[in-house]
Amino acid sequence: MPSSPKFTAAEWDAWIDQFLVSGLTQSTFCEREGLSRFVFARHYRRSDKFAGTRRAPRSKKSEVKASAFRPVQRKATAMLDQHVCEDVILHIGQDVRLQCSASVGIEAIIRLTREARS
Known part of the structure; x- marks a missing residue:
């Protein structure tokens, strides 16, 4: 698995621009460019250019452990x-x-x- 070197915010922004223009999937783009898909996905989700949906941040008070049991x-x-x-x-x-x-x-x-x- 390729590991990504540390990039600045501007460099990640440029990678995200290249990804959006490429029309490739994240996996294919990262494989072609030698980037870690997981690191790229984290930066992409946090960017203003992210087109998907974001989860609302959880507050620590309301954190509940996942369970198959329902009240x-x-x-x-x-x-x-x-x-x-x-x-x-x-x-x-x-x-x-x-x-x-x-x-x-x-x-x-x-x-x-x-x-x-x-």
């Missing part, structure tokens, strides 16, 4: 018989198993099932 907000629903303590288990394909208490509302189960399938 369920319970809505006011009719209460089930207190003696019911069975679990509902749904298998979605080979990789996903959704297991929750039978007391969870059907709307929450449907929402989780749809989210797991996407």
Whole structure:
């Protein structure tokens, strides 16, 4: 993998101009010019010439670790018989198993099932 030498902001700006004019993909352009695609992509995303979408910066207070588990907000629903303590288990394909208490509302189960399938 080619490594990129350190360039000034003006030099990166010139590389980005050449890339935009070339009509090539980032991978092809970087391979042809001997640049690291990852370093180039980082500079391109941060430039004013970037035509894609940027993620909004995350605030440190709201950072949440990624997890496959989703919290369920319970809505006011009719209460089930207190003696019911069975679990509902749904298998979605080979990789996903959704297991929750039978007391969870059907709307929450449907929402989780749809989210797991996407």
